[in-house]
Amino acid sequence: MSALALRFDPDDERLARVAWSRLLEPGDERATTLIGAVGPAEALRALVEQRAEWLVRFVPRLADLDPVRDLDGVRRLGGRVVLPSEPEWPSAFDVLAAPPPCLWVRGPAALDEVAQRSVAVVGARAATSYGEHVAGDVSCGLGERGFAVVSGLAYGIDGAAHRGALAARGVSVAVVAGGLDRAYPAGHDTLMARLAELGAVLSEVPPGSAPTRGRFLQRNRLIAALSSGTVVVEAALRSGSLNTARTAALLGRPVGAVPGPVTSPGSAGCHALLRDGVAVLVTDAAEIADLVGRMGQDTVAPRRGRSAPTDDLDPLASRVLDALPVRTGRPLDRLCATAGLDPATVQSALGRLALLGLAERQGTGWRAVRAPVERRPPAEVQARRAVRAGE
Amino acid sequence: MSALALRFDPDDERLARVAWSRLLEPGDERATTLIGAVGPAEALRALVEQRAEWLVRFVPRLADLDPVRDLDGVRRLGGRVVLPSEPEWPSAFDVLAAPPPCLWVRGPAALDEVAQRSVAVVGARAATSYGEHVAGDVSCGLGERGFAVVSGLAYGIDGAAHRGALAARGVSVAVVAGGLDRAYPAGHDTLMARLAELGAVLSEVPPGSAPTRGRFLQRNRLIAALSSGTVVVEAALRSGSLNTARTAALLGRPVGAVPGPVTSPGSAGCHALLRDGVAVLVTDAAEIADLVGRMGQDTVAPRRGRSAPTDDLDPLASRVLDALPVRTGRPLDRLCATAGLDPATVQSALGRLALLGLAERQGTGWRAVRAPVERRPPAEVQARRAVRAGE
Numbered sequence: 024m025s026a027l028a029l030r031f032d033p034d035d036e037r038l039a040r041v042a043w044s045r046l047l048e049p050g051d052e053r054a055t056t057l058i059g060a061v062g063p064a065e066a067l068r069a070l071v072e073q074r075a076e077w078l079v080r081f082v083p084r085l086a087d088l089d090p091v092r093d094l095d096g097v098r099r100l101g102g103r104v105v106l107p108s109e110p111e112w113p114s115a116f117d118v119l120a121a122p123p124p125c126l127w128v129r130g131p132a133a134l135d136e137v138a139q140r141s142v143a144v145v146g147a148r149a150a151t152s153y154g155e156h157v158a159g160d161v162s163c164g165l166g167e168r169g170f171a172v173v174s175g176l177a178y179g180i181d182g183a184a185h186r187g188a189l190a191a192r193g194v195s196v197a198v199v200a201g202g203l204d205r206a207y208p209a210g211h212d213t214l215m216a217r218l219a220e221l222g223a224v225l226s227e228v229p230p231g232s233a234p235t236r237g238r239f240l241q242r243n244r245l246i247a248a249l250s251s252g253t254v255v256v257e258a259a260l261r262s263g264s265l266n267t268a269r270t271a272a273l274l275g276r277p278v279g280a281v282p283g284p285v286t287s288p289g290s291a292g293c294h295a296l297l298r299d300g301v302a303v304l305v306t307d308a309a310e311i312a313d314l315v316g317r318m319g320q321d322t323v324a325p326r327r328g329r330s331a332p333t334d335d336l337d338p339l340a341s342r343v344l345d346a347l348p349v350r351t352g353r354p355l356d357r358l359c360a361t362a363g364l365d366p367a368t369v370q371s372a373l374g375r376l377a378l379l380g381l382a383e384r385q386g387t388g389w390r391a392v393r394a395p396v397e398r399r400p401p402a403e404v405q406a407r408r409a410v411r412a413g414e
Numbered sequence: 415m416s417a418l419a420l421r422f423d424p425d426d427e428r429l430a431r432v433a434w435s436r437l438l439e440p441g442d443e444r445a446t447t448l449i450g451a452v453g454p455a456e457a458l459r460a461l462v463e464q465r466a467e468w469l470v471r472f473v474p475r476l477a478d479l480d481p482v483r484d485l486d487g488v489r490r491l492g493g494r495v496v497l498p499s500e501p502e503w504p505s506a507f508d509v510l511a512a513p514p515p516c517l518w519v520r521g522p523a524a525l526d527e528v529a530q531r532s533v534a535v536v537g538a539r540a541a542t543s544y545g546e547h548v549a550g551d552v553s554c555g556l557g558e559r560g561f562a563v564v565s566g567l568a569y570g571i572d573g574a575a576h577r578g579a580l581a582a583r584g585v586s587v588a589v590v591a592g593g594l595d596r597a598y599p600a601g602h603d604t605l606m607a608r609l610a611e612l613g614a615v616l617s618e619v620p621p622g623s624a625p626t627r628g629r630f631l632q633r634n635r636l637i638a639a640l641s642s643g644t645v646v647v648e649a650a651l652r653s654g655s656l657n658t659a660r661t662a663a664l665l666g667r668p669v670g671a672v673p674g675p676v677t678s679p680g681s682a683g684c685h686a687l688l689r690d691g692v693a694v695l696v697t698d699a700a701e702i703a704d705l706v707g708r709m710g711q712d713t714v715a716p717r718r719g720r721s722a723p724t725d726d727l728d729p730l731a732s733r734v735l736d737a738l739p740v741r742t743g744r745p746l747d748r749l750c751a752t753a754g755l756d757p758a759t760v761q762s763a764l765g766r767l768a769l770l771g772l773a774e775r776q777g778t779g780w781r782a783v784r785a786p787v788e789r790r791p792p793a794e795v796q797a798r799r800a801v802r803a804g805e
Contacts, residue, residue: 237736282676285673325689328682
């Protein structure tokens with residue numbers, strides 16, 4: 024093997040980390056361990072001197088290595104490199120088995136602040152209009168509540184999530200699998216430009232890198248780690264977003280999943296997460312905020328529906344109300360037989376019902392002011408009324 | 415108060431229980447306790463003699479009391495009365511705080527057998543077409559698996575559940591809130607007749623009784639108790655079916671809920687049950703059978719989606735596969751740089767990929783046999799393909 028050499032100063036930490044960002048594939052635990060143990064400069068010297076057999080894997084990429092050129096490239100894009108030693112570095116990344124050597128970033132959002140209060144809103148590329156609607160809706164609501172929305176810039180759920188957050192003038196961050204120079208998919212180049220202008224676009228590979236399948240999978244761990252919690256909006260059984268959700272759960276972050284029609288394969292992945300107990304069922308931004316946010320500030324009460332005036336009736340008054348006709352008043356003795364109650368109990372109950380405006384005298388008897396039980400077959404249009412009435 | 419008397423022999427247990435069935439309202443714990451303690455005949459004597467003040471509540475119904483006539487009535491309907499001492503009595507009812515004094519039944523299904531293997535499929539009257547479709551579908555699947563489907567004969571989910579079970583030639587049981595002589599709603603009189611012919615219709619009140627709101631609520635406890643488990647298919651936040659589900663949970667029975675679109679208020683009650691941890695998420699008959707049925711016989715494996723040939727690739731082969739072009743073969747040294755791996759590792763991986771039919775030689779290089787990553791924006795029609803491909 025010919026003598027290897029570096030054409031830059033490895034003791035410049037920025038250059039050394041940028042070099043490693045080009046040399047290793049995301050998620051390389053062995054190289055990351057070496058860098059963590061001896062520092063990026065010494066790790067580079069170990070590579071050049073081939074001090075261990077496994078370091079041979081980095082040799083093919085050494086020929087083209089030029090971190091000064093890579094740094095110039097990201098500056099030309101208006102971007103920056105963030106090192107673990109810098110304030111903007113999200114400390115949440117340090118819990119990863121193999122954190123990136125450095126981050127490639129475009130956009131005004133500070134990553135350390137994003138990590139404080141953010142939700143990953145993820146899901147399938149092959150989304151339905153239902154999924155895209157919900158993704159946009161919850162992301163808008165999260166943006167209004169001051170959460171940054173993190174996603175992956177893909178078609179479908181990701182794109183709808185970014186757009187929803189932007190619509191609320193919220194912060195949105197795209198974590199991409201390839202370099203910052205090129206949008207993937209290309210159809211999202213305008214969206215990527217808007218995120219670079221108003222939020223952030225983040226990658227762990229240098230500009231010019233292709234978004235390979237392996238990088239997509241590793242990218243998912245960054246989405247999970249950067250976010251306070253992860254929500255899967257719509258995902259089929261083999262969606263990559265399930266991988267993001269499981270990673271978030273492994274990192275101890277709250278995970279939510281939005282259910283959908285059981286007739287839609289597009290929601291089967293969400294339902295599997297819920298059945299497996301990996302995720303909590305969430306239906307809107309308020310419930311996601313409750314799951315992910317701060318106690319007290321973001322807490323939401325369980326949904327209980329609108330209350331009806333008959334809700335708090337005691338059982339005896341409720342039985343007498345059931346026995347009251349709607350039109351012609353019924354005499355007391357007949358009310359007793361219908362309700363199966365004695366006269367004193369019925370009279371006392373009628374007094375309470377009258378006070379609540381639910382019963383009134385009519386002729387020599389009593390009648391109900393409004394019918395407590397729906398007597399008509401409910402059509403779809405009567406759904407709201409039926410909800411109120413208690414069935 | 416004038417002297418009270420009975421116009422039948424209270425020591426005939428059938429007549430005494432039929433009398434109590436007419437005298438008390440469903441769920442009357444005090445009267446049930448008395449009957450349980452001293453027997454129905456002695457309890458009737460206590461009532462006639464007004465031995466306790468609270469027994470006054472039954473006096474108004476004493477005038478019209480005629481259990482012989484009621485028994486004639488149910489026989490004319492082709493029905494029967496089932497007593498707790500008889501083999502058909504479902505022992506599951508004995509766990510209730512106030513089991514009925516007797517049951518009024520039409521139809522060939524034996525209630526004790528129904529209770530062995532049955533699912534309550536319940537939900538809103540104001541159902542959507544989605545809810546009715548799912549109710550029919552799961553009930554048909556449950557019928558095929560030998561489960562009796564228990565429901566409440568209402569419009570919407572109940573009706574779809576009964577019909578789905580009948581379509582599978584399964585047993586279906588309607589537990590109704592009024593008497594067996596009259597269908598409620600009247601539009602379901604044909605359905606009730608079919609259930610009386612092929613399954614069973616069950617009530618705890620005698621023929622001629624009106625289905626009051628109180629009786630509907632008490633009826634729900636019978637649905638929950640008669641079934642091995644309860645599934646709510648579609649329910650708004652105030653649906654009575656949530657009451658059935660909570661009762662089933664209190665009785666220690668498994669409870670399932672079918673999710674739906676979060677944009678539909680008609681599924682909000684199901685989602686609340688799932689968020690509260692009362693119910694387990696179920697999406698089809700197989701998962702309901704797994705929840706409710708016998709271990710081993712009805713167990714279903716977690717859904718994992720179809721597997722792809724690349725699923726079990728080792729990480730290095732996966733990286734090399736990512737680096738392979740689809741058209742023109744790439745030489746080994748360029749593959750090494752793209753994959754970030756040394757020549758020996760890449761060659762070994764290429765051998766494994768070739769064996770799996772995923773890579774092939776082309777000219778002086780190698781190419782992939784099929785593209786591992788989808789490069790096109792997926793449209794709705796590509797959803798199935800995307801599911802298979804892993805996103």
